[in-house]
Every structure is written in C-alpha cells, then in structure tokens.
Amino acid sequence: MRKVAILGIGQIKVGEHWEKSLREIGGDAAFAAMQDAGIEKVDSLFVGNMLSPLVSGQNQLGAFFADWIGLWKQEAVKIEAACGSGAAAFRSALTAVASGDSESALVVGVEKMTDKAGRDVTAALATAADADYEVEQGISFVGINALVMRRYMYEFGWKHEDFAPFSINSHANAMHNPYARLREKISTEKFEKSSMVATPINLLDASPIGDGAAAIVIVPAEKVARQPRIVVAASAAATDTIAVHSRKDPMFLQAAYLSSKRAYEMAGLTPADIDVFELHDAFSIMAALSLEASGFAEKGQGVRLALDNEISIGGRIPVCTRGGLKARGHPVGATGVYQLVEVVQQLRGECGKTQVDGAQIGMAQNIGGSGATILTHILRNDFNPA
Amino acid sequence: MRKVAILGIGQIKVGEHWEKSLREIGGDAAFAAMQDAGIEKVDSLFVGNMLSPLVSGQNQLGAFFADWIGLWKQEAVKIEAACGSGAAAFRSALTAVASGDSESALVVGVEKMTDKAGRDVTAALATAADADYEVEQGISFVGINALVMRRYMYEFGWKHEDFAPFSINSHANAMHNPYARLREKISTEKFEKSSMVATPINLLDASPIGDGAAAIVIVPAEKVARQPRIVVAASAAATDTIAVHSRKDPMFLQAAYLSSKRAYEMAGLTPADIDVFELHDAFSIMAALSLEASGFAEKGQGVRLALDNEISIGGRIPVCTRGGLKARGHPVGATGVYQLVEVVQQLRGECGKTQVDGAQIGMAQNIGGSGATILTHILRNDFNPA
Numbered sequence: 001m002r003k004v005a006i007l008g009i010g011q012i013k014v015g016e017h018w019e020k021s022l023r024e025i026g027g028d029a030a031f032a033a034m035q036d037a038g039i040e041k042v043d044s045l046f047v048g049n050m051l052s053p054l055v056s057g058q059n060q061l062g063a064f065f066a067d068w069i070g071l072w073k074q075e076a077v078k079i080e081a082a083c084g085s086g087a088a089a090f091r092s093a094l095t096a097v098a099s100g101d102s103e104s105a106l107v108v109g110v111e112k113m114t115d116k117a118g119r120d121v122t123a124a125l126a127t128a129a130d131a132d133y134e135v136e137q138g139i140s141f142v143g144i145n146a147l148v149m150r151r152y153m154y155e156f157g158w159k160h161e162d163f164a165p166f167s168i169n170s171h172a173n174a175m176h177n178p179y180a181r182l183r184e185k186i187s188t189e190k191f192e193k194s195s196m197v198a199t200p201i202n203l204l205d206a207s208p209i210g211d212g213a214a215a216i217v218i219v220p221a222e223k224v225a226r227q228p229r230i231v232v233a234a235s236a237a238a239t240d241t242i243a244v245h246s247r248k249d250p251m252f253l254q255a256a257y258l259s260s261k262r263a264y265e266m267a268g269l270t271p272a273d274i275d276v277f278e279l280h281d282a283f284s285i286m287a288a289l290s291l292e293a294s295g296f297a298e299k300g301q302g303v304r305l306a307l308d309n310e311i312s313i314g315g316r317i318p319v320c321t322r323g324g325l326k327a328r329g330h331p332v333g334a335t336g337v338y339q340l341v342e343v344v345q346q347l348r349g350e351c352g353k354t355q356v357d358g359a360q361i362g363m364a365q366n367i368g369g370s371g372a373t374i375l376t377h378i379l380r381n382d383f384n385p386a
Numbered sequence: 387m388r389k390v391a392i393l394g395i396g397q398i399k400v401g402e403h404w405e406k407s408l409r410e411i412g413g414d415a416a417f418a419a420m421q422d423a424g425i426e427k428v429d430s431l432f433v434g435n436m437l438s439p440l441v442s443g444q445n446q447l448g449a450f451f452a453d454w455i456g457l458w459k460q461e462a463v464k465i466e467a468a469c470g471s472g473a474a475a476f477r478s479a480l481t482a483v484a485s486g487d488s489e490s491a492l493v494v495g496v497e498k499m500t501d502k503a504g505r506d507v508t509a510a511l512a513t514a515a516d517a518d519y520e521v522e523q524g525i526s527f528v529g530i531n532a533l534v535m536r537r538y539m540y541e542f543g544w545k546h547e548d549f550a551p552f553s554i555n556s557h558a559n560a561m562h563n564p565y566a567r568l569r570e571k572i573s574t575e576k577f578e579k580s581s582m583v584a585t586p587i588n589l590l591d592a593s594p595i596g597d598g599a600a601a602i603v604i605v606p607a608e609k610v611a612r613q614p615r616i617v618v619a620a621s622a623a624a625t626d627t628i629a630v631h632s633r634k635d636p637m638f639l640q641a642a643y644l645s646s647k648r649a650y651e652m653a654g655l656t657p658a659d660i661d662v663f664e665l666h667d668a669f670s671i672m673a674a675l676s677l678e679a680s681g682f683a684e685k686g687q688g689v690r691l692a693l694d695n696e697i698s699i700g701g702r703i704p705v706c707t708r709g710g711l712k713a714r715g716h717p718v719g720a721t722g723v724y725q726l727v728e729v730v731q732q733l734r735g736e737c738g739k740t741q742v743d744g745a746q747i748g749m750a751q752n753i754g755g756s757g758a759t760i761l762t763h764i765l766r767n768d769f770n771p772a
Binding site (some may be wrong): 001021023050051053054056057058059060061062063064066067071072073074075076077078079080081082084088091092095096098099100101123124126127128130131132135236237238239240241242243246254255258368369372373 | 387407409436437439440442443444445446447448449450452453457458459460461462463464465466467468470474477478481482484485486487509510512513514516517518521622623624625626627628629632640641644754755758759
C-alpha cells in the first residue's frame with residue numbers, strides 16, 4: 001500500500017443554508033478543496049452522507065456530485081455509516097489511492113438538514129439507531145445517549161455540571177473558527193441553566209445540526225512537493241452492536257478502543273504522541289467515552305481530563321480545537337470530513353488563536369450511531385516528524 | 387494488487403417476505419454465503435442497499451448486519467449507488483481484499499421493498515433520479531426510462547413488440563431458477579397485451595420489485611484450493627450525468643461503455659470472449675442499451691441481437707441466464723450481488739437447464755439510476771482458462 005497525502009481541503013460554514021441546495025453546498029466544499037489542491041480533476045469521488053434520501057429525496061450522491069462538480073466520467077460512490085459516514089468515505093478513498101486503484105480521489109462529506117421540520121430531522125436521525133429494538137420503543141437518538149449519560153453519572157459518581165468543561169472548551173475554540181455554527185462563549189452557569197432535551201442531556205450537552213459540507217483531495221504522497229506534507233499515518237474502523245442495550249458494557253466504546261488501538265499500532269504511536277484530537281462530541285458524554293476508549297483516560301475518568309483543563313489548547317490533549325461537533329456544528333454525514341480538515345489545518349499551522357503549538361500529529365475519531373461504527377484516523381506532518 | 391477469488395455465494399428467493407425483516411433476509415443470504423465458503427468469520431463487511439432509510443427506517447446497515455451476523459468487532463460499511471449499490475459494494479470489498487487491507491470480506495446486497503405501499507416505493511425509487519431537475523417535474527423513474535425507450539424506437543425504427551425477446555428470454559430462464567420471483571413463461575402475444583405502466587413501457591418490459599438478498603465471500607486467490615476457482619478478472623466503474631436530459635446522447639450508456647472498456651482492457655479480453663453476460667434489464671430498453679454500449683451490438687441494434695435469438699442459452703451472448711432483473715426480480719440494492727452470484731453459478735456449472743456449455747468467462751453489469759452509475763465486473767474460471 002502506498003503512502004497517501006492530503007493535497008487539498010475545503011469547507012463551508014455550518015449553518016442554515018436555505019438559499020442553497022444539497023448539490024450547491026457539496027459543490028462549494030469540493031471546489032474549495034480542488035482549488036486548494038491546485039487540480040481540476042480526480043480519478044474517483046467518494047461521498048459521505050446519511051440523510052439525503054430522507055431530507056432531500058435524493059439518492060446516488062456519487063454520480064450526483066460527479067455530475068455537478070464536472071467529473072463526468074469518473075468513478076463515484078456514496079458511503080453511509082450514519083454520523084460516521086464522512087470518515088468512512090475518507091477511508092474508502094484512502095484504500096482506493098493507497099492500493100493504486102486511483103491516482104487521486106476527492107472526498108466530500110455533505111449534509112443538508114434544515115430543509116425539513118425539526119421533528120422530521122429527529123425521526124431521520126433515529127435511523128442511526130436500531131429501528132426494530134430501540135426506535136420501535138419510541139426512543140429518539142438523543143434519548144439513547146441520555147440513558148448512557150445518566151448511567152455513567154450514576155456509575156462513576158459525576159454530577160451534570162462536571163460535563164460543562166467539554167462544551168465550554170468547544171464553544172471557546174469555535175469563537176476563532178469562521179466555519180463554525182455557534183461562535184459564542186458559554187459558562188458553567190449558562191450550561192447548567194440550558195433547556196433540557198432528554199434528561200440529563202440539555203441543549204448545551206448536545207451538538208447542533210446544520211447544513212454543512214467539507215472536502216479533501218488525496219494523492220500518493222510521492223507526488224506531493226507542498227510543505228508541510230500531511231500524510232495519513234493510520235486508518236482503522238471497527239463496529240459494535242447497533243443497539244446499546246446489547247453491549248456487555250454500554251459505558252465502553254469498544255469500536256473506539258479497537259479502531260484507535262489498530263491506528264496506534266499502524267502508525268507506531270501511543271496516545272502520548274497525539275498533539276491534537278478531533279473527537280466526536282455529538283453529546284458531552286460521547287467526548288468522555290471517546291477519550292477513555294482511545295487511551296487518554298481511565299474508564300469513568302474522561303470527565304476528569306476536562307475538569308483538569310487538559311483538553312483545551314495548551315493542555316495535555318487538546319480536543320475539538322475548531323469547535324468540535326458541539327460548536328462547529330454537526331451536519332451528520334459531513335462531520336467526519338470536517339474533523340479531518342481541521343486536523344490538517346492544525347498540522348499546517350493555520351489555526352490562529354486555537355493553534356496547538358508545534359502540532360505534528362493529529363487524530364480524528366468519527367462515530368456512527370451510539371458507537372456502532374467508529375473510525376479513527378491519524379495524520380502527521382511527514383517532513384518534521386515529532 | 388492481489389488476485390481475488392470468490393469463495394462462497396448465497397441468495398434467497400426474491401419475493402414478498404412479509405414474515406421476515408430486513409435483518410433476517412440479509413442475514414439468510416450472508417449465512418448461506420459463509421456456509422458455502424466454509425468460514426465463520428471475515429475481516430470486513432460491505433453492504434449494498436438503496437432504500438432501507440426510506441422503507442425500513444434503518445440506516446447504518448454496515449454495523450447493523452455485522453451485529454446480526456455475529457461479526458461484532460469487524461469493520462463494516464454501507465455503499466449506495468441506487469440500483470447499482472450491490473456491485474458498488476462488491477467493488478469496495480474487492481479493493482479492500484486486493485489491496486491487502488482485508489484478508490477476507492463479505493458482501494451483502496439486500497433490499498426490503500414490500501413493507502411499504504406501492505406508491506411509496508415508486509416515490510422511493512425516484513430518489514435514484516435527479517430530485518431537482520427530473521423528479522421535481524413529476525416524472526417517475528419508469529417515466530424517465532419510457533422517454534428513453536420511445537425516443538429509441540423513433541430514432542432506430544423499432545416497434546414495441548421487437549423488445550419482446552428480451553423479456554421472453556428472461557422469463558424462460560427464470561423457470562429453472564428456484565430463487566427467481568416470476569417463474570412463468572411468456573409469449574410475444576402476452577407481452578403485447580400486458581398493462582401499460584408508462585407508454586411505451588408495459589408491465590412485461592419492466593422488472594418486478596421484491597424483497598431479496600444475495601451475498602458473496604471473497605478472499606485472496608492464493609488461499610483458494612476449491613475447484614473451479616472463480617477469480618475476479620476485472621472490475622471497473624464509471625458515471626454519467628444523473629439527469630438523462632443532460633446527456634449529449636441519451637441513447638448511449640456512456641458509463642457502460644467506459645466501465646466495460648476498462649474491464650476488457652484489465653482482463654485482456656474482448657466482447658467475443660464473454661461466455662455469459664448478466665446485464666441490467668430493469669426495463670427491456672436498458673437491456674438493448676447495455677448490449678450496445680458494452681460492445682455486443684452496434685448503436686440502435688441491441689434489439690436485433692434479441693430478435694435473432696442470440697441472447698438465449700446457446701446464442702452468441704447468453705444474457706439473464708437466471709432470469710435477469712425482469713424475472714428473477716429486482717430488489718434494487720441487492721441486484722448487483724445477485725448478478726455476480728449468478729455468474730459464479732454459471733462458471734461453476736451449477737445452472738442445470740440454463741447452463742451455458744463450458745462457460746469460463748462471465749460478465750455482470752449493474753446500473754444505478756438511468757445509467758448514471760455503471761459497474762462492470764468480469765469473473766473467470768482460473769484453472770481452465772478458455
């Protein structure tokens with residue numbers, strides 16, 4: 001397998017883009033990535049998307065975007081793994097280029113969510129859970145996460161306000177990201193007073209939906225002269241039961257553990273080597289679980305890492321440096337690509353006030369469903385290894 | 387890239403499986419393929435599906451089926467390319483194994499279609515077309531194909547009854563396939579008297595929907611002792627504009643031309659070398675266009691091949707030897723995997739009365755939308771090359 005480098009990145013601001021269609025927002029991110037890469041054509045296109053059949057009445061997004069972008073004959077396909085669709089599309093593209101099947105590939109993560117009413121989107125998001133054994137009981141996707149959070153608080157003795165630092169960190173970082181949806185500071189007081197969504201998850205535990213698109217162009221590393229040259233050091237994916245109640249231990253993200261373990265082995269690294277970690281804080285509880293399963297904290301102690309201020313810029317393991325899902329926004333099928341774009345920005349040193357000093361190695365972890373599909377990627381600066 | 391072999395195949399009868407859920411039908415095909423392969427575990431799972439979010443309220447079919455099948459930690463993902471989803475999933479699995487990323491992979495093509503009312507399924511199928519520029523005008527998916535057929539008849543001077551041999555051939559072959567949905571002979575008279583769906587496409591020009599699932603296990607060829615050893619000689623995919631009206635020549639399947647051309651080059655073969663061709667006869671017009679674009683007939687002359695009886699068993703290029711989409715049935719996201727399973731059956735010599743004598747090389751072509759995504763695969767018997 002060849003080493004693969006990231007040649008270009010593109011993204012649009014997450015928000016309510018009522019004036020733009022699905023094809024336009026995906027196209028905008030794709031064109032930005034191709035312009036950044038300095039190329040006009042790629043061999044293949046991989047689209048990550050979860051909701052377009054339900055929200056936009058559109059399937060076959062591979063050919064759909066190849067058409068709009070002007071890649072009229074190229075191979076194109078859509079990958080779906082619920083909220084993990086973006087990183088799954090990236091991983092497919094990576095395999096295509098690493099194997100020699102493609103000489104270049106474009107990954108587009110795209111989601112149009114605001115064209116339907118909120119309750120329709122809530123129902124659409126529930127398709128990430130088990131339709132027969134979870135949703136059939138009337139539970140929503142946030143409801144499932146609320147059960148997990150409540151149990152975690154009970155089992156490890158945390159109070160709700162202990163989760164505040166996760167959201168405060170994400171919001172503080174989003175202030176400096178022009179592509180973020182929620183660019184406003186929050187406090188522990190505001191966090192505690194926020195409206196309840198599904199007890200104990202309130203509005204500030206939960207990431208906002210939004211229309212969004214992010215894109216990446218990858219090519220064999222040997223073809224990249226650009227400095228810094230960002231390469232993919234590791235890519236791994238794993239699954240867990242789709243229903244949370246089927247898990248031996250619902251407090252442990254097995255697929256995060258497995259995929260991060262494989263990624264560390266592949267890259268020859270340990271958690272201590274990671275300079276920046278874009279994790280999947282769809283809900284504050286998921287941030288804690290992700291840190292624990294990926295080796296940054298003991299079981300039940302992910303919250304401690306946040307309380308000790310170790311997750312902010314300058315901390316032991318800076319997370320959600322561009323705002324994370326919580327404040328950059330969570331356009332579900334696009335999120336995994338946003339995370340990778342943000343890691344690239346860090347490794348290029350383009351993050352201004354939220355730049356992690358001397359960041360050389362970055363990790364992104366994208367989660368589909370309540371931990372059913374988890375992908376972990378490690379990117380690194382190839383010319384100045386840490 | 388390593389040579390890849392097909393170790394096991396499985397399928398269920400296409401039909402109205404109201405007593406079984408989405409997970410059960412997919413699982414049944416998967417278990418059959420793994421039993422045929424003689425293995426209990428694979429490294430990765432690739433699911434081809436188009437409609438589960440719309441029909442079953444279920445997304446994330448990768449993790450969903452990994453869970454049900456008992457592949458609890460394995461990588462799993464869903465690929466969607468409308469009716470081309472099955473072959474697209476196979477192609478992703480192929481890249482994973484050929485590249486060395488996986489040592490074995492399971493492909494499951496699955497579609498549950500009969501749990502919704504007919505008009506809901508018609509609307510769901512229309513998501514394969516362009517929502518903004520085709521469906522928005524009120525046209526259905528069959529309506530788009532009807533416009534193509536009408537124009538083809540006008541441009542090349544064919545009558546409606548000239549298309550009858552395609553459907554007659556598929557129905558005749560399905561008689562001998564226990565997994566086919568429509569196991570009944572039809573005549574030209576019956577064909578002409580059939581109810582109109584969208585002029586000029588009548589019920590016997592169109593393939594029936596249905597619940598269905600088919601599965602394939604692939605491994606590196608070097609690990610297969612089983613004889614005959616069926617290997618993947620070529621795999622290629624291409625796209626065209628998603629809306630038919632955007633094409634320079636709506637009578638020509640550019641993506642079939644491109645993907646079959648690449649496949650022939652990859653395998654070092656010409657159309658004359660193909661012993662059996664499982665083509666995508668979603669509508670009789672698509673059978674004609676597929677034969678033309680893949681090099682078996684001149685432009686506008688695909689119908690002639692059928693009229694001359696060259697597409698039946700014993701003809702120059704036997705097509706739809708197990709009934710094709712027309713009579714085996716068209717459970718959309720599963721179809722591409724059924725086609726590949728059927729080619730394997732031919733190369734193994736397991737087709738009884740519809741066995742193509744001495745078949746050594748078989749081709750399958752799977753189409754997403756009205757020709758927007760087209761994948762061509764060539765399989766061959768590795769031990770006794772023709």
